Amino acid sequence: MEYVLTTSALSKKYRNFEALKDMTMHIPKGSIYGFVGRNGAGKTTLIRVICGLQEPTSGEYTLYGISNKDRRIAKSRHRMGAVVETPSIYLDMTAEDNLKQQALVLGLPSYERIPEILKLVGLENTGKKKARHFSLGMKQRLGIAVALIGNPDFIVLDEPINGLDPQGIVEVRELILKLNHEHGITVLISSHILGELSKLATHYGFIEKGHVVKEISAAELEAVCRRCIKVEVSDTKALIRVLDRMKKDYEVISDTQANIYGVVVLSELVLALAEEKCDLLASHEQDENLETYFINLVGGGENG
Amino acid sequence: MVKLLRSDFRRLWRSKLFYLGITAVAASVAFGLINNVHYKRIMLNLEIPIDNILFLGTLVIGFAIAIFTSFFVGTEYSDGTMRSKVVVGHNRSMIYLSHFLTTTFAAVFMMVIGTAVIVVVGIPWMGSFVTSCTILLPQILCCLLSIVALNAMILLLAMLIPSKAICAIVCLVLVMVMTNMISPTLWSKLEADPIIPEMSYTDSEGVVHTQPEQPNPHYATGTTRTILQLCYDMLPTAQMYQYGYDKIPKNIHLFPLYSVLFIGVLSTVGACAFRRRDLK
Numbered sequence: 373m374e375y376v377l378t379t380s381a382l383s384k385k386y387r388n389f390e391a392l393k394d395m396t397m398h399i400p401k402g403s404i405y406g407f408v409g410r411n412g413a414g415k416t417t418l419i420r421v422i423c424g425l426q427e428p429t430s431g432e433y434t435l436y437g438i439s440n441k442d443r444r445i446a447k448s449r450h451r452m453g454a455v456v457e458t459p460s461i462y463l464d465m466t467a468e469d470n471l472k473q474q475a476l477v478l479g480l481p482s483y484e485r486i487p488e489i490l491k492l493v494g495l496e497n498t499g500k501k502k503a504r505h506f507s508l509g510m511k512q513r514l515g516i517a518v519a520l521i522g523n524p525d526f527i528v529l530d531e532p533i534n535g536l537d538p539q540g541i542v543e544v545r546e547l548i549l550k551l552n553h554e555h556g557i558t559v560l561i562s563s564h565i566l567g568e569l570s571k572l573a574t575h576y577g578f579i580e581k582g583h584v585v586k587e588i589s590a591a592e593l594e595a596v597c598r599r600c601i602k603v604e605v606s607d608t609k610a611l612i613r614v615l616d617r618m619k620k621d622y623e624v625i626s627d628t629q630a631n632i633y634g635v636v637v638l639s640e641l642v643l644a645l646a647e648e649k650c651d652l653l654a655s656h657e658q659d660e661n662l663e664t665y666f667i668n669l670v671g672g673g674e675n676g
Numbered sequence: 677m678v679k680l681l682r683s684d685f686r687r688l689w690r691s692k693l694f695y696l697g698i699t700a701v702a703a704s705v706a707f708g709l710i711n712n713v714h715y716k717r718i719m720l721n722l723e724i725p726i727d728n729i730l731f732l733g734t735l736v737i738g739f740a741i742a743i744f745t746s747f748f749v750g751t752e753y754s755d756g757t758m759r760s761k762v763v764v765g766h767n768r769s770m771i772y773l774s775h776f777l778t779t780t781f782a783a784v785f786m787m788v789i790g791t792a793v794i795v796v797v798g799i800p801w802m803g804s805f806v807t808s809c810t811i812l813l814p815q816i817l818c819c820l821l822s823i824v825a826l827n828a829m830i831l832l833l834a835m836l837i838p839s840k841a842i843c844a845i846v847c848l849v850l851v852m853v854m855t856n857m858i859s860p861t862l863w864s865k866l867e868a869d870p871i872i873p874e875m876s877y878t879d880s881e882g883v884v885h886t887q888p889e890q891p892n893p894h895y896a897t898g899t900t901r902t903i904l905q906l907c908y909d910m911l912p913t914a915q916m917y918q919y920g921y922d923k924i925p926k927n928i929h930l931f932p933l934y935s936v937l938f939i940g941v942l943s944t945v946g947a948c949a950f951r952r953r954d955l956k
Contacts, residue, residue: 424763425954445765450764461756474760476686522764
């Protein structure tokens with residue numbers, strides 16, 4: 373698999389506080405990588421480090437295969453855009469002027485992409501309105517537009533939906549999906565609003581206390597989180613025969629246990645098993661989602 | 677670097693603060709000119725040549741630079757746009773240099789406009805220059821170099837203090853202290869007479885008391901005097917203080933050297949510190 377960003381044993385210390393500890397993560401090309409963690413888990417620190425705003429204390433990261441210790445990293449940064457915490461926009465300028473300003477920073481030969489980008493983020497009709505007077509959602513979208521002006525193929529969005537109203541959340545979500553699906557841009561998006569992230573991400577990285585505890589694709593997560601009944605039986609061979617007959621999706625997890633996916637009518641299952649001389653010893657319904665998966669993974673005891 | 681300069685200069689030309697700074701310097705200089713001429717020519721009946729007040733702008737430019745540079749750079753922090761430059765791979769030293777060149781241009785431009793006001797308003801009123809161009813021109817260049825040095829100092833603070841408001845206050849207080857306290861103090865110590873002359877007075881009973889001539893205990897000598905003189909000649913605000921008060925500074929030939937040293941050291945320190953700085 374081709375990765376846009378990888379980190380290897382990355383650490384960042386602020387005096388006595390270790391914000392990142394031996395962090396290792398992999399962002400596949402073309403993915404929307406949801407970076408999940410509590411407040412203070414180290415999400416923003418990692419983003420600051422990979423954006424070059426802060427130097428790691430130890431370890432390294434590679435951007436398009438180029439190590440941060442290599443001088444060529446500056447060149448590979450031209451291929452990325454970022455909105456870190458708050459959008460980076462001049463408040464006393466219009467949306468168009470902000471994009472022109474960033475176009476100059478990037479040394480773009482012309483401003484011809486500006487109308488297209490403004491349209492992409494839905495700010496084409498803002499005219500002479502200064503960014504200062506934009507709503508939070510508009511500012512966020514302008515921040516994304518600024519990140520997009522250099523035609524990057526990797527953008528980093530740190531908590532892009534924080535503080536947005538429902539309409540703003542939908543707008544930003546649709547924009548991110550559009551960028552990923554239509555323009556093939558890889559997105560790293562950090563958030564602790566898991567419900568929203570689950571509508572976007574194709575891959576997840578779960579961070580706790582400065583350490584990535586698990587990386588998983590959305591498909592794998594879906595499999596893990598599928599609604600299922602965990603059953604314990606006296607004879608799994610008999611269970612397999614019954615489930616095959618009932619055309620159920622299942623997974624045998626031990627000599628006596630199996631997960632049965634989808635809707636299961638327990639009385640039918642018990643009768644069918646009885647015909648095979650097999651006893652149903654126990655059954656537990658499991659209904660995990662991203663939220664419960666995260667809580668189970670990092671432990672829900674501590675307050676974030 | 678060219679990309680950064682183009683971006684920074686575009687912002688400069690659109691900056692209201694820049695035009696406000698020019699207006700403020702021009703207005704203060706015009707006010708100072710009228711006040712000066714009115715007081716010395718009409719009240720004291722003194723003829724003063726325009727040469728003596730040509731550098732009147734140096735007395736206010738420090739404050740204009742403190743406000744302008746701290747806000748111009750501070751906006752990059754408060755609006756987060758400093759990050760955009762770093763994220764897309766610009767070298768931090770180049771970002772520093774670009775800000776230095778842009779704000780220096782602004783500071784020099786403000787001073788040039790202020791001086792132009794004196795020339796345009798002053799010449800019809802006070803007549804042309806007495807000093808020849810060959811003397812005046814190097815003085816003007818030295819003065820502009822002092823302004824660049826002062827801007828290098830303000831920029832160092834602006835690049836290292838992310839809060840726009842705090843930075844503006846720190847810079848203003850610093851300029852105020854350096855201009856209104858340190859510079860006059862250095863001047864008074866260096867200009868003090870080495871000898872307190874003989875003094876006589878008569879008391880209420882008609883007895884005449886005479887205090888003989890004696891050395892001034894506050895007169896700086898030796899190493900102390902060398903250090904004070906070095907500070908007086910090296911600090912940009914002290915140089916500007918000397919330009920602003922009617923006289924050709926004694927060590928003006930050393931001023932460019934000191935200014936260049938000042939700019940070099942501060943810019944190197946500033947750029948190194950900015951490179952190591954964790955941005956948020």
